[in-house]
Amino acid sequence: MESLAIQCQGPIVRISELSRTSGVPTATIKYYLRERLLHEGRLTSATQAQYDGTHVARLRLIRALLGPAGLSVVKARQVLDAVDDAEAPSNELLGIAHGTLVDPADPDRDLSRAEQILHRWGWRVSPEDRDGRAALQDALEGIDAAGFDLPEEVLDGYARAMLDVATTEIDHLPTESPAAAVRYVVLGTVLNEPLLLALRRLAEQHVSTLRFGAG
Amino acid sequence: MESLAIQCQGPIVRISELSRTSGVPTATIKYYLRERLLHEGRLTSATQAQYDGTHVARLRLIRALLGPAGLSVVKARQVLDAVDDAEAPSNELLGIAHGTLVDPADPDRDLSRAEQILHRWGWRVSPEDRDGRAALQDALEGIDAAGFDLPEEVLDGYARAMLDVATTEIDHLPTESPAAAVRYVVLGTVLNEPLLLALRRLAEQHVSTLRFGAG
Numbered sequence: 001m002e003s004l005a006i007q008c009q010g011p012i013v014r015i016s017e018l019s020r021t022s023g024v025p026t027a028t029i030k031y032y033l034r035e036r037l038l039h040e041g042r043l044t045s046a047t048q049a050q051y052d053g054t055h056v057a058r059l060r061l062i063r064a065l066l067g068p069a070g071l072s073v074v075k076a077r078q079v080l081d082a083v084d085d086a087e088a089p090s091n092e093l094l095g096i097a098h099g100t101l102v103d104p105a106d107p108d109r110d111l112s113r114a115e116q117i118l119h120r121w122g123w124r125v126s127p128e129d130r131d132g133r134a135a136l137q138d139a140l141e142g143i144d145a146a147g148f149d150l151p152e153e154v155l156d157g158y159a160r161a162m163l164d165v166a167t168t169e170i171d172h173l174p175t176e177s178p179a180a181a182v183r184y185v186v187l188g189t190v191l192n193e194p195l196l197l198a199l200r201r202l203a204e205q206h207v208s209t210l211r212f213g214a215g
Numbered sequence: 216m217e218s219l220a221i222q223c224q225g226p227i228v229r230i231s232e233l234s235r236t237s238g239v240p241t242a243t244i245k246y247y248l249r250e251r252l253l254h255e256g257r258l259t260s261a262t263q264a265q266y267d268g269t270h271v272a273r274l275r276l277i278r279a280l281l282g283p284a285g286l287s288v289v290k291a292r293q294v295l296d297a298v299d300d301a302e303a304p305s306n307e308l309l310g311i312a313h314g315t316l317v318d319p320a321d322p323d324r325d326l327s328r329a330e331q332i333l334h335r336w337g338w339r340v341s342p343e344d345r346d347g348r349a350a351l352q353d354a355l356e357g358i359d360a361a362g363f364d365l366p367e368e369v370l371d372g373y374a375r376a377m378l379d380v381a382t383t384e385i386d387h388l389p390t391e392s393p394a395a396a397v398r399y400v401v402l403g404t405v406l407n408e409p410l411l412l413a414l415r416r417l418a419e420q421h422v423s424t425l426r427f428g429a430g
Contacts, residue, residue, distance in 0.1 A: 057362060064361030123421040132417050139410035146279030147272055148402050150410075157383030158407070158414055161376040166418035168372030170426055187363050189416065192373070195354035195365075196415070197408055199373055202347050203381035204404070206338040211385055 011052050015041070018051040022059040029059070035073050037062050037080060064191060071190065083186050105134030113137050121159055165196070226267050230256070233266040237274040244274070250288050252277050252295060279406060286405065297401050320349030328352050336374055380411070 032038040041049030065076040114133035174180040247253040256264030280291040329348035389395040
């Protein structure tokens with residue numbers, strides 16, 4: 001945040017300066033403008049626009065969504081629109097965050113397998129969220145299709161662990177402003193997935209080392 | 216498993232029959248053969264090969280790796296080679312499984328940030344596994360780059376949850392044969408990621424409903 005505050009002193013007049021300040025090539029900035037990921041600068045003449053610190057911050061966010069989070073331009077625009085439009089922290093926010101990341105479920109699909117599992121755990125998930133149920137069922141069917149046997153204890157263990165993850169996340173929801181909460185929920189869903197998967201793999205190695213020795 | 220046993224009674228003579236039994240189009244089967252994902256059938260004449268139940272099982276696995284697990288053909292071949300070649304369950308297996316999924320780390324990269332975090336948690340990860348450390352550091356740097364603030368308590372909470380996940384997984388390592396253990400470790404790493412992420416999102420909704428109401 002400090003570095004951003006320094007960078008944002010005074011307006012950044014030209015796109016070449018925005019490029020130098022942000023480290024993003026001019027051609028890439030123009031592409032983000034065309035794709036409506038980045039908001040337009042204020043026109044100061046027919047050929048020149050003026051950019052400021054909000055553009056620098058937005059460029060950092062765009063780069064993170066397209067890079068580490070691995071989103072497509074279309075998905076990144078959906079996430080950014082959700083961050084821009086949402087007004088208050090609520091349960092709906094999760095729907096927005098998740099909706100940008102999950103493929104829409106076939107309306108005719110039978111999701112009773114996912115439903116039964118959620119019921120068994122007592123998880124309260126909005127009945128309208130068919131996409132989330134479909135994602136669960138897709139994952140389970142993919143495991144079945146591979147001929148891979150997932151013990152029920154492992155599935156239940158996953159559920160307990162993810163409940164701990166979600167509780168930790170919601171416990172740390174920023175309360176200073178609705179915008180901060182929105183940002184945390186939407187971006188945290190997208191940006192923290194690579195972190196969780198990296199940690200799982202390192203944890204597997206740690207547990208395996210404890211169990212089988214250093215090999 | 217039952218359906219596979221039924222399907223595998225007797226040899227499946229022609230590729231068209233293999234296609235019908237497996238539900239995979241003939242052109243796709245030929246593509247998998249060319250890409251060495253699927254092993255060749257036994258040649259019975261210059262133009263005809265004989266396929267069997269091992270081909271049906273392998274096709275299911277290929278479809279799962281390329282579909283739900285979302286691997287490229289190159290990555291899927293690496294995973295399948297690891298499953299085929301590995302002889303015993305060991306710590307190295309995790310390296311094989313993870314190596315197919317993580318981009319190789321730059322040999323000159325400073326990974327001290329990841330190192331410090333692993334040290335703080337007391338996680339024992341092979342010093343040679345630079346790729347796993349790089350994946351952790353990449354994820355953290357992506358979060359930083361987005362200007363997203365990840366509280367240390369959330370990071371530690373993620374670590375505890377992933378340790379629980381890993382412990383559950385290693386607890387259920389099949390012991391009936393080395394091949395079964397290899398299969399479990401390698402495929403479980405790849406196939407269960409979509410499941411974990413789907414569960415995280417549903418758990419977020421459950422905790423959010425408990426905390427904020429049904430909205």
